[in-house]
Amino acid sequence: MSVEKHVICHPDLPKPYGAYSTAVQAGGFLFVSGLAGIVPETGQKAGEDFETQARQAFDNLGTCLKCAESSMSDVVRVVVYLTDAQHRDALNSLFGDCFPVDPPARSTPIVELPMGLLLSIEATAICRK
Template identity: 30%
Template sequence: MSIAKNVAAAPQFPLPFSHSVRAGDFVYVSGQVGVNPATLEIVGTTIEEQTKQSLRNIEIILEAEGLTLDHVIKSNAYVSHTEDFPGYNQAYSEVFSKPYPTRTTAPVDLGKYLVEIDVVAYAPSKRTEG
């Protein structure tokens, strides 16, 4: 059984998706962009600012599931400009703690957004080094 959830404190876009879906021990979080959840206005003009806000929005959704960013085992990021990859990496490394989740990062046209990130979290435990 899977349970879909929408989180009141997370950005509310008029699009057909759930903020998260729990399937067994895994929580899949839909892609989040760097917007203020209350106003949907883009936060900042840099990849660093938007990456941190995107991850904050993910954190809000995970909190509603009783989880933290430390439960994330996989992330997928879509970055509008390849020249922003270093800034994205910097912000990502400041928000996530080691050991980092596995990840995929790809360039894609996101229109007015600089980054969109989705994650998979594993509910029973947090990431640890092996």
């Protein structure tokens, strides 16, 4: 059985900072690379504080899902990379807003990120396209 892949790119999404795709659809799933709190129009981080960056990152995820004819309710797994464990409470609150019913599986490793970014979100979702 052959599985085709389709790269998702759109001007409303931040441009990747390297040789990778923002998202790839394959075998009924959408695999989303790490999305940070980057404003697509400027390529700059949304702000200095965690909540501003996190909201932009989740907005970017929503846009990416929409471009692939998917949605937040189709997300099955999320990895949220944080630079500081003290942001977990704020993340949990925002996560509850974004996934109010049957939230996806989640891992939250603490890492170092470039450019003063405070989080990065990668996701796997069911793709209905």
